[in-house]
Amino acid sequence: MVSKLKSWIFFVLMASVILPESPKAEVIDRVIAVVNGKVITLSELAEREGPLVKQAAETFSGVERDKRVAEIRKRVSDSLI
Numbered sequence: 038m039v040s041k042l043k044s045w046i047f048f049v050l051m052a053s054v055i056l057p058e059s060p061k062a063e064v065i066d067r068v069i070a071v072v073n074g075k076v077i078t079l080s081e082l083a084e085r086e087g088p089l090v091k092q093a094a095e096t097f098s099g100v101e102r103d104k105r106v107a108e109i110r111k112r113v114s115d116s117l118i
Contacts, residue, residue, distance in 0.1 A: 086113040
């Protein structure tokens, strides 16, 4: 009985090492708003704000950069809505 238990434990341990990991869910995009039935996604926001954020990051630094990026994000979000 003990040898069967040891064999079973060995089998389970080996299977967990040998078998590939099960696929994991990955978030590809996020819905940030739904306005009048139209879905607005995070990637859509990022696409529109990208060049503006890049320019702000090159022009400003620290707190001022963060402030400008927040303003850009708000302005672009409002334009999508």
